[in-house]
Amino acid sequence: MTKVSGEDLTRRLATRAVHAGHIADPLAGAVMAPIYQTSTYVQQGLGKHKGYEYARTSNPTREALERNIAALEGGRHGFAFASGLAAVDAVLKLLSQGDHVVSGENVYGGTHRQMTHIWARYGLEFSFVDAADARNVAAAVTPRTRMVYTETPTNPMMRLCDLEAVTEIARRAGALSVVDNTFATPCFQRPLELGADVALHSTTKYLNGHSDMVGGMLVMNADDLAERIGFIQNASGAVPGPFDCWLALRGTKTLALRMRQHDATGRRIADWLTRHPKVSQVYYPGLPSHPQHDLACRQMSGFGGMISIELGSVERARRLVERTKIFALAESLGGAAVGRHRGRGRPDRGPGAGAGRRGMRASEVKSRLSCSHAEAWARRSATLKRSVRQHSAVPSPGFSQGTPRETSKSGPRTDCLLHNSRSIT
Numbered sequence: 001m002t003k004v005s006g007e008d009l010t011r012r013l014a015t016r017a018v019h020a021g022h023i024a025d026p027l028a029g030a031v032m033a034p035i036y037q038t039s040t041y042v043q044q045g046l047g048k049h050k051g052y053e054y055a056r057t058s059n060p061t062r063e064a065l066e067r068n069i070a071a072l073e074g075g076r077h078g079f080a081f082a083s084g085l086a087a088v089d090a091v092l093k094l095l096s097q098g099d100h101v102v103s104g105e106n107v108y109g110g111t112h113r114q115m116t117h118i119w120a121r122y123g124l125e126f127s128f129v130d131a132a133d134a135r136n137v138a139a140a141v142t143p144r145t146r147m148v149y150t151e152t153p154t155n156p157m158m159r160l161c162d163l164e165a166v167t168e169i170a171r172r173a174g175a176l177s178v179v180d181n182t183f184a185t186p187c188f189q190r191p192l193e194l195g196a197d198v199a200l201h202s203t204t205k206y207l208n209g210h211s212d213m214v215g216g217m218l219v220m221n222a223d224d225l226a227e228r229i230g231f232i233q234n235a236s237g238a239v240p241g242p243f244d245c246w247l248a249l250r251g252t253k254t255l256a257l258r259m260r261q262h263d264a265t266g267r268r269i270a271d272w273l274t275r276h277p278k279v280s281q282v283y284y285p286g287l288p289s290h291p292q293h294d295l296a297c298r299q300m301s302g303f304g305g306m307i308s309i310e311l312g313s314v315e316r317a318r319r320l321v322e323r324t325k326i327f328a329l330a331e332s333l334g335g336a337a338v339g340r341h342r343g344r345g346r347p348d349r350g351p352g353a354g355a356g357r358r359g360m361r362a363s364e365v366k367s368r369l370s371c372s373h374a375e376a377w378a379r380r381s382a383t384l385k386r387s388v389r390q391h392s393a394v395p396s397p398g399f400s401q402g403t404p405r406e407t408s409k410s411g412p413r414t415d416c417l418l419h420n421s422r423s424i425t
């Protein structure tokens with residue numbers, strides 16, 4: 001079981017991102033975690049080994065990643081998985097037939113699909129509620145509730161959930177609270193510190209940050225919970241390969257720097273979008289017009305780079321995503337750049353896809369803003385360009401742990417890759 005060193009947890013976030021989890025390489029003194037590309041380890045005698053028997057159970061590169069992300073989340077144990085959905089799968093395997101889960105209704109479509117199309121067949125029961133109001137979560141709790149599952153901000157509607165309130169509801173019900181922290185990242189929100197039992201990630205996104213691997217992660221504090229997740233990780237076997245772990249680990253080293261830029265860029269573009277005549281709605285928690293802006297300022301230390309907009313019709317949304325030059329049309333987010341169109345769900349992907357979920361509309365475009373110049377985004381429109389320059393960033397919430405209060409002072413850097421995803425993948 002991977003355990004974070006106490007010393008790593010004393011460091012500030014940007015320092016943890018670079019150094020946490022690294023153990024000096026005894027062979028050559030490599031400053032980066034080596035890629036242990038091996039499926040098994042030599043034994044000196046039957047059952048006599050150096051702590052590693054078989055790579056599904058443990059691998060030093062994977063452990064370095066697990067320690068690193070656990071430290072970023074401020075947790076004591078971390079477990080890496082082959083994808084974000086494999087992490088969702090593992091956490092739901094903590095439950096048994098007949099157990100009840102209260103879940104946010106606007107969670108990532110693939111999570112919703114797994115819950116309703118796989119786990120419901122195995123006897124788990126789900127109530128999907130608008131978790132933006134914690135009273136809905138409380139009202140859905142039954143004597144059989146064993147888990148409260150939330151995502152905040154949600155993909156794609158950028159709805160928030162009050163983590164202190166919701167985790168307290170779960171605690172009182174004797175249920176586990178699981179929070180998907182993929183959008184905010186530990187730079188801007190740390191669910192464990194707000195009472196959650198488990199923080200979940202698709203490391204495919206911001207944590208990796210380069211769109212070159214797929215992975216997931218679960219982080220927790222409780223030793224007994226970690227034992228159970230460790231058992232599931234090994235027994236079900238959805239582990240990432242060492243090279244993917246290494247890529248994710250390389251990505252997290254720059255997480256604090258990247259998120260600072262995403263946040264600065266996100267604020268400027270969101271602010272500009274609110275003034276654009278063709279944009280009917282902008283969903284971004286950093287905007288004072290966001291219905292949960294106060295909550296965002298309270299529980300997040302930055303707003304990030306994810307923005308959803310509505311353009312009034314599917315056709316307008318399609319035209320936008322198909323005509324941009326800097327944006328690439330592709331699935332996913334959190335890498336070199338992103339944006340996507342949410343339209344009708346694809347029938348072959350099942351319900352829960354795209355507009356099949358509550359709160360989804362076909363005219364939405366989701367943009368993820370990344371790290372080059374804001375002017376690149378604005379290049380096609382002189383008005384936009386002027387506007388991006390004129391309007392200062394949305395006021396900052398209180399950054400903590402060395403995360404970027406200074407973002408609003410930095411120059412107008414942005415770049416966006418706009419990708420078109422009409423449904424979940």
Ligand SMILES: Cc1ncc(COP(=O)(O)O)c(C=O)c1O
Binds near residue numbers: 201
């Ligand atoms: C918020 C969120 N959670 C989980 C996932 C699933 O992650 P993965 O694609 O790595 O399986 C995604 C994927 O887009 C996501 O956006």
